[in-house]
Amino acid sequence: METYLWITSVWGIYLTAVVFFGGMAWRIYQWATTPKSPIRLGMFPKPKTGAGRFSKMLTDTFIAPQSFKIEPTMWLFAFAFHIAALGAFVGHARLFREFPILPELLGEAGMNSFAAWSGSIAGIIMLVGVLYWIGRRTYGPFKNLSVPEDYLLLFLLLGVIAMGDHMRFVYGDIVHAATYREWFMSVMTFKPAFPAKLLESNVGISLGTHMLFTDLFLMYFPFSKLVHSIGAFSSNLVRSE
Amino acid sequence: MDSTQLTTLTGVIDKKMNRQLKQYMDICARCAICKDACHQYVGTGDFKYLPARRAELIRQIYKKYFTKTGEFVPALYEARDPDDNLLDELYDSTYACTGCRRCMYYCPFSIDTAWILSVAKAILIAAGRGNEMLGQLADAALFKGDNVEMFKDVIVSGFKDIEVEVQEITGNPNAQVPVDKQGADILYVALAGAHSIRPAAVIFEEAGANWTISMFEAANYGFFDGDIEKARLITKRFIDEAKRLGVKEIVVPECGHAYRVLELFYEAWSKEKMPFKVSHILEKVDEYIKDGSITVEKGLLTGxxxxxxxxxxxxxxxxxxxxxxxxxxxxxxxxxxxxxxxxxxxxxxxxxxxxxxxxxxxxxxxxxxxxxxxxxxxxxxxxxxxxxxxxxxxxxxxxxxxxxxxxxxxxxxxxxxxxxxxxxxxxxxxxxxxxxxxxxxxxxxxxxxxx
Known part of the structure; x- marks a missing residue:
């Protein structure tokens, strides 16, 4: 198990970091160095001021009100998924350091229980979201339109979420953030080591698999359609050009 | 497929590549939220009319020839050559698109499918598969532009016929449909046909406008066909006419594409600033009503x-x-x-x-x-x-x-x-x-x- 953890949760992380950040930088460089269309592609009505355009771009990107109007169900699942993903991402910041203020307010046990229920909700919503998308791609025009890339990403995402949920629901009461932080910070400071608690319990398998999927997911991220996470800002800005 | 043709077709994409297109190619999540936005897909249920599918055909070529991942693992993106199968479907999905951009309105990433299809049209033309009818109409418009003296008598006599009708409608025996009027304020570029000229002529006459009518028509079949150089030259016919006559304003008729081409595209195509204002006939009529140049009677329309x-x-x-x-x-x-x-x-x-x-x-x-x-x-x-x-x-x-x-x-x-x-x-x-x-x-x- 230790070898598995070393591959996925130490060396895998270093490799992923290089590929992910390098890939994203390459993607942004490519976009930035391709000349803009000389024709304005915006549609009307459009805000008159730069600030108006910017705030419309933020609204379109984060709320997508037009998409809500035309397919509320899809919008609801997509919105819930993205919010939950954001919540989970913020929650993972505990791997770096404990949140400020909250632990003082809630106490250590309180903080762990807060993390447990908020993490559980996010984990469930994300799982439901991914299952919804997998389901949606199995029929009608969605099936015909789908390409292997779509399924690959959903499969990787399902792996990440399922194993994350496994750690949350099965080992949530046994291993807390402090243990994971010890491992994660050792990787971040280039002195990788695994706390005994991780190696002793079976949580190591879950962590290793969670990290395996995460590594693969993030390494593929910059080369997939998921670059909409950064591209949507500028393409939505073009809308009011 | 033939390597020369392949180079030609991928060369078209390369030439048309810009930031927007690249992003549209890279970021579409294939969520198909656009399916309910397209009247053709909603009306027919035909997969080839799904906006994301129309764009996907170009994306398949893009992935294979413009991205490393698509080059190495084409199966992952269903990336493929622009072969006959692809071009057949592309022809239908591209030329059927009315360019209404309703899909763009609903897309969470504002992907402009019509813009992607302008590249598709360029590919089809390069492959010798452009729409024949649109191509012929565009060529005819260009021929007219190059040989306007040849057509002048016929055109002017057509305007004279309409002039008689305008005189009857307005009750003014001196009403005119002026052609080639130096120093006019407005150049009205109509569509071919009295339906587009008569009502506007009556309104200009009633408003007492100093106007003249263009010998050319506003419809731009070069734009419809997807040949931007032809589209530019077709527009240039009446831009040159407007410059020659020294007008202050060009008014375009009902044709929506004509308005968009003139107001939003032409300056970028020609890289020159137009020395006159562009208005749509509806803007002009509204202006005339509001400033009292024309009066309208309420209640003639029933229901x-x-x-x-x-x-x-x-x-x-x-x-x-x-x-x-x-x-x-x-x-x-x-x-x-x-x-x-x-x-x-x-x-x-x-x-x-x-x-x-x-x-x-x-x-x-x-x-x-x-x-x-x-x-x-x-x-x-x-x-x-x-x-x-x-x-x-x-x-x-x-x-x-x-x-x-x-x-x-x-x-x-x-x-x-x-x-x-x-x-x-x-x-x-x-x-x-x-x-x-x-x-x-x-x-x-x-x-x-x-x-």
């Missing part, structure tokens, strides 16, 4: 009156309120359609599709089924060619009348929420072109009749 926003001057051109103001100066019984303004459905007749007979069925029988279902009838009189043309806004009114007695087609449509059962009528009514309260009653009336 409830509405206005269908044409995509190219509405969502894509920014003219929303002026036409409504015109209609409301004519009647107190104005109701807005639902949806309206930037969300309005395409009438189905844009993008040059009316000139391509092979798409008549897509256009009329299935592509615009929402129009008859909405329970209103367009009574605008300019272009009696078909219902899908009727809503293009030329007279800025559509009267809500007795519903059509046409039995809607049923049963074969896939994915269309109103297609298959009597119940779906109600669904359709709830789903899309709902009218105001009066008209809603009529829509249910329509339902009874069709059952």
């Amino acid at each position: 409830t009156v509405t206005y269908h926003d044409p995509c190219q001057i509405g969502r894509n051109g920014g003219i929303f309120e002026q036409p409504r103001d015109i209609v409301q100066s004519l009647t107190d019984n104005f109701v807005d359609l639902t949806p309206n303004r930037e969300q309005q459905w395409c009438c189905g007749g844009g993008g040059g599709i009316v000139a391509m007979e092979e798409f008549t069925e897509t256009r009329l029988d299935r592509g615009t089924q929402h129009t008859p279902r909405s329970g209103y009838r367009c009574t605008s009189g300019h272009r009696p060619r078909g219902r899908s043309d009727a809503a293009q806004g030329q007279e800025a009114h559509a009267r809500i009348d007795e519903p059509r007695d046409r039995e809607p087609q049923r049963g074969t449509l896939r994915g269309a929420p109103f297609a298959s059962s009597p119940d779906s009528d109600a669904q359709a009514a709830a789903y899309r072109t709902r009218l105001g309260s009066t008209a809603r009653g009529r829509a249910s009336n329509h339902k009874r009749i069709s059952q």
